Amino acid sequence: MRYVSTRGQAPVLNFEEAMLSGLARDGGLYLPETILTLDGLETLDGLPYEEVAFRVIRPFTGDCFTDAELRGAIDRAYARIAHAARAPLVQLAPGHHLLELFHGPTLAFKDFAMQLIAQLFEIALKRSGQKITIVGATSGDTGSAAIEAFRGIDNVDVFIMYPHGRVSEVQRRQMTTPPNANVHALAVTGHFDDCQARLKDLFNDHAFRDEVGLAGVNSINWSRVVAQIVYYFTAAASLGMRPTDFCVPTGNFGDILAGSIAKRMGLPVRRLIVATNQNDILHRALTTGEYRVGEVAPSISPSMDIQVSSNFERALFLAYGGDAGAIRQLMDELKAGGFTISQGALETLREEFRSGRVSEEETLETIRRTREATGEVLCPHSAIGVAVAEQHIEPGVPMVTLATAHPAKFPDAVERAIGIRPPLPPHMAELFDLPERVSRVENDVEALKSLILERRTQ
Ligand SMILES: Cc1ncc(COP(=O)(O)O)c(C=O)c1O
Numbered sequence: 001m002r003y004v005s006t007r008g009q010a011p012v013l014n015f016e017e018a019m020l021s022g023l024a025r026d027g028g029l030y031l032p033e034t035i036l037t038l039d040g041l042e043t044l045d046g047l048p049y050e051e052v053a054f055r056v057i058r059p060f061t062g063d064c065f066t067d068a069e070l071r072g073a074i075d076r077a078y079a080r081i082a083h084a085a086r087a088p089l090v091q092l093a094p095g096h097h098l099l100e101l102f103h104g105p106t107l108a109f110k111d112f113a114m115q116l117i118a119q120l121f122e123i124a125l126k127r128s129g130q131k132i133t134i135v136g137a138t139s140g141d142t143g144s145a146a147i148e149a150f151r152g153i154d155n156v157d158v159f160i161m162y163p164h165g166r167v168s169e170v171q172r173r174q175m176t177t178p179p180n181a182n183v184h185a186l187a188v189t190g191h192f193d194d195c196q197a198r199l200k201d202l203f204n205d206h207a208f209r210d211e212v213g214l215a216g217v218n219s220i221n222w223s224r225v226v227a228q229i230v231y232y233f234t235a236a237a238s239l240g241m242r243p244t245d246f247c248v249p250t251g252n253f254g255d256i257l258a259g260s261i262a263k264r265m266g267l268p269v270r271r272l273i274v275a276t277n278q279n280d281i282l283h284r285a286l287t288t289g290e291y292r293v294g295e296v297a298p299s300i301s302p303s304m305d306i307q308v309s310s311n312f313e314r315a316l317f318l319a320y321g322g323d324a325g326a327i328r329q330l331m332d333e334l335k336a337g338g339f340t341i342s343q344g345a346l347e348t349l350r351e352e353f354r355s356g357r358v359s360e361e362e363t364l365e366t367i368r369r370t371r372e373a374t375g376e377v378l379c380p381h382s383a384i385g386v387a388v389a390e391q392h393i394e395p396g397v398p399m400v401t402l403a404t405a406h407p408a409k410f411p412d413a414v415e416r417a418i419g420i421r422p423p424l425p426p427h428m429a430e431l432f433d434l435p436e437r438v439s440r441v442e443n444d445v446e447a448l449k450s451l452i453l454e455r456r457t458q
């Protein structure tokens with residue numbers, strides 16, 4: 001399988017090359033040239049998660065990994081998810097199901113992709129002897145998952161930029177307490193969009209990129225998206241492969257894009273519903289056709305405090321029929337604050353996506369209500385998903401809401417809602433006793449470059 005950039009001016013790559021590159025050299029995002037349908041959907045129900053993962057991921061990796069390598073990577077990755085089903089589906093109400101994606105080592109859905117791609121990176125780097133510098137931007141969960149997955153791996157340094165003061169204490173400590181020499185937590189002045197913009201600056205500086213062997217593990221990296229497709233298949237399989245709606249707490253649009261790819265592979269996804277907090281650029285874009293960047297407002301769902309939603313570029317590319325020239329034009333306009341989606345592309349997007357926005361008070365109320373009605377304690381991000389899903393449930397169509405993080409990652413918000421601080425699982429019992437290691441950095445690409453060059457160990 002070959003991968004092309006959404007901006008049409010970067011080399012066409014295979015899976016492994018796209019995985020190791022992250023962002024395309026023209027600033028775009030890689031997508032497969034064609035998306036193949038997956039046969040045998042009716043045989044998936046009852047299979048172990050690992051087997052479904054193999055069948056879903058295999059067509060995307062081409063001949064980059066042998067079957068044995070891919071199966072081994074999948075088995076090692078998902079052995080770290082502390083639930084036999086890996087992504088269990090629990091019923092919240094008749095017709096409404098919660099897909100729990102928070103049983104991994106860092107308690108967020110990011111573990112599903114990050115654990116797997118760390119295994120694949122390791123195989124690829126052992127084979128080539130290449131040394132790389134991973135730089136990631138996080139609003140809290142990608143960073144902790146990346147550090148957990150890549151810490152201690154040979155030939156890799158991992159630098160994670162998070163917005164200083166804007167992640168939860170649990171998230172921060174997950175990033176600052178690992179003692180491994182190849183891990184570097186960077187607290188950046190600014191918000192997540194600043195971190196992501198600086199990350200793209202680093203990728204777009206080709207001399208720096210080549211000097212340090214820059215790689216990315218945000219969902220701008222196609223391999224992240226691929227791994228996130230799998231749980232749409234396991235969820236739909238356990239609901240009998242009926243047309244199903246999925247509601248996804250959304251920020252950078254990676255998780256919901258994975259659902260869109262699953263649909264293109266033939267999964268009976270009816271609608272994908274974007275659920276946002278007050279940082280609602282995606283809801284505004286789908287409602288009005290205007291994609292205009294606003295201020296990032298801090299919220300009780302900090303992982304979704306995002307305005308510039310990177311993977312929306314992939315959805316736009318698909319909605320514009322693969323017109324890379326149109327995407328280049330839109331991304332140029334974005335530099336000046338935003339763009340108008342063409343009527344045709346907007347209609348295409350609206351056929352597939354619905355959206356909703358949830359206030360802080362509604363988020364707290366949903367945590368409260370859901371616990372009372374079902375006993376399930378939601379994290380604030382998952383609560384946003386549940387609240388928006390409830391507005392879109394239609395009789396006869398199952399609704400699956402993605403529960404993207406464990407409530408114990410956001411104890412302050414959960415306590416405000418239900419008066420209880422959810423306990424951390426035993427493997428994280430010492431988190432608050434460990435010493436922290438972090439560098440404060442200004443929101444400045446030159447400062448970041450100097451720090452990375454000085455600190456990398458490879
Ligand atoms: C807990 C949680 N929920 C939802 C999201 C939004 O996911 P995405 O960025 O893939 O839209 C994130 C961040 O990515 C997250 O960490």
Ligand SMILES: N[C@@H](CCOP(=O)(O)O)C(=O)O
Nearest residue numbers: 138139140141142218219252
């Ligand atoms: N919410 C994310 C933001 C980055 O998302 P990614 O999926 O593009 O890596 C986070 O927790 O960091």
